Amino acid sequence: MIRVVLPVHLRVLAGVPGELTLELGPGATLRALLDAIEASYPMLRGTIRDQVTQRRRDLVRFFACARDLSNEPPDHPLPDLVLAGTEPFFIVGAIAGG
């Protein structure tokens, strides 16, 4: 079970009060995680990554296990502790713009 923490605006949009939990197979990648989020919560399509280019939106970043994973290749496996559900995967809106 993977735990995902969304920024507040996306939690409201998705109608989830706390963490998301998703079941993904061993060795799941960032791309698979985002695919699963968008499949379970279609209203989040386009809010984390562009629907046409599939690129992460500029002011959204990814963190887990005290690491910035924002620029990791999308087909790299997620950290083991995230895959095990021990550590959450954070999707963060950049602190910018006031």
Next chain:
Amino acid sequence: MSSVRLLVGTRKGAFTLTSEGNRKKWEVNGPLFGGWEIYHLKGSPVDPNRIYASQSSGWFGQMIQRSDDGGRTWKAVGNKFAYDGVPGTHQWYDGTPHPWEFKRVWHLEPSLTDPETVYAGVEDAALFRSSDGGLSWTELSGLRSHGSGPRWQPGAGGMCLHTILLDPGDPQRIFVAISAAGVFRTDDGGRTWRPINRGLRSEYIPDPTAEVGHCVHRIAMHRSRPQVLFMQKHWDVMRSDDAGENWREISGNLPSDFGFPIEVHAHEPETVYVVPIKSDAEHYPPEGKLRVYRSRAGGNEWEALAKGLPQRDCYVNVLRDAMTVDSLDSCGVYFGTTGGQVYASADAGDSWSAIVHDLPAVVSVEAQTLP
């Protein structure tokens, strides 16, 4: 008994303001979509319970929300705005080619006949249509590909398609306005387009009478007379009597002919409203006095409407989609300001009062007249 519902888009959410037909006491509901920029909301003319809203964020992009119960509940619908084919380039601020990139939806225009059909004007400038209630969107790409697109250039607010006028007498005819390209018209339902900017003069561009490149801020029509168009340009208030083929200036005695909104009275096709601001560099009312100007002669002769509006130390602006009218008798006129006030007049502009004072900066105001 009739009533009025105002749909107000702000920098930090949407609000609905409702009143009985006497328009004396208003109920304020909101914010909806708190914290998001709501560029525009608009209801279907044939089903006022069907409302579309453009919700956007610099962080999380574009959402389209739809209500089927008059704004009580909302559902996120389709938000994939993909340009048709290879998008190509337009001009950047410095004149270099710049690829078309979708940024946000500025304006939603529901069909006059079908609640499931709605048009979206977007930045970077393009027109999209949905025929399934906003679930999916298709670009009417003939607008960008008719030939002048590579010469379009953004205005200070971005290169946005901000006005969509559907001709009530001819379902094949649509007018759109783009900053800073100008006005365009289709006569075949959106397949082909051409610029209609003859008569516009813009001293701030290399060729002041160019076919495209004019910073049109808004256009408006009265539904009984769709061949007559009124325009608030970057500078100049203009009029066309031949569906945009030719334009002439009607700024007349306005204290400034710079502004953003322009609107037409619901029952008097020659009665027009503008809100002059001081200049392109100073986006606030002249002399710190907030005044709507009304012409009952279709332009040139304007009277200041100030009763109930602040007449000292007022330095707000009224954005292009932030003025509207209802269809009651007498005609109600409404506008919202960047200072968060929404003003209402139940007597066609003769007198005004603030419905609310302290909303976030108002981006758009639309009125629904309900039975």
